[in-house]
Amino acid sequence: MSTERVVDARGSFCPGPLMELIANMKMMAVGDTLELLSTDAGSAADVPEWVKKVGHEMVGTEQDAEGTWHIHVRKAK
């Protein structure tokens, strides 16, 4: 059964949301999903770019009323 982990990278300038995501993806099993919380607008673009390049799967991206990006990614390999 797949599980979802939440990575709260709000307010993280260094290492930043994408590096937090990459580090967490290493700890996940294929098929698991991750929800990345980010206050960095750049995450909405740079996360999909990396996910596509590596071959994982984007599940969805939305921004809540407070401006936080919720980015869902599935580990595919």
Added chain:
Amino acid sequence: MRILVVGGGMGGTIFANNLARRIHQEMKAGKARITMLSASDQHVYQPGWLYVAMGRATPDELVREQASLLEPGIEFHVDPVEEFHLAENHVKTKSGKVHEYDVMVISTGSRPTPENIPGLKENSVNCYTAENAVQFFHQLADFKGGRIVVAVGLPHKCPMIPLEVTFAMHDFIKDKGLLDKTEFYYTYPIGRVHSLENVAKWAAPEFDRMGIKYETLFNMKEVDGKNAAVLSEEGGTVKYDLLVAVPPHKGQEVIEKNKLGENGWIPTNRNSLHMEGEYGKNVLVLGDTTNIPISKAGSTTHFEAEVAAENIAAVIKIGRPVREYDGKVFCFIEAGKDRATYAMFNYTTPPQPKAPTGAVHAFKMAYNQLYWASARGLL
């Protein structure tokens, strides 16, 4: 109040000394006691290993006796914790002793794990232990020209090291007169040359000016030692003559074994620094040991330790904590052998690094000695 400090590194030491000075009257009156448990009787200034790798320091210069750094009254044992019994408010050590606590501070740090990337440990150098830094210097000193590749694993301690080691090697090779025979190739996990956007905006033109090539979105997958090549998760292959690694890191094994946190990182509240969960009320976590998404760096644990000490002292004296940690980090960035800049930021304000200067480098060199005052909680 019995305060137990697990870990005698930067965080545990600054915390214990800062707190001891704040509550020395209570300690004298027998109303408070600080006990520190560590795996070593030595204290190492880890940022100094970069200088060892460049032949500008030797490992012995970076070490002091831990007991000599501690305030009088702090009980110190070289007897690492093996079991955490959070429900019973005690720990059990390697020697079998049980230490009970009213408040526990865990600051056990992190460790490089190059073995987690196939081929990396056997085929690369790094500056994350004294032994590795010495080996790094030997290889650099014997280097006759070719391609030096910098490759970065995640997560890692000291986020400035990828840049610093690149700039430092550039000056080292320049001084040896080998620049025309050497190609520098810097790789980085995300789509720019550093995690901090403003630092990346400064560093990329510096690389361009120095002729340092770079490839971004490059996460090490394995190292093929036979063909001297690094393969990336993204499908890239980079050949090297000397591979300089920033290895991926984990927290300590004892944290994993006691199921306090995945990969040794303990879930921690980013403001109160209390461990998350039902036993976190009287457990604080500092520095690399936390899972807080900020830099695993000495300055992070320094500022966290000050907040934790002030709060524990306030709880003893007035019954409640007085401060929250705001995510403050201050990192020097060595931009070669004689210039440096810095990045200061917190949870809400990004850094605005300035052009590197000789004055900031001189301050960094002074801080390398001042650290011992810092560890004593004086600075």
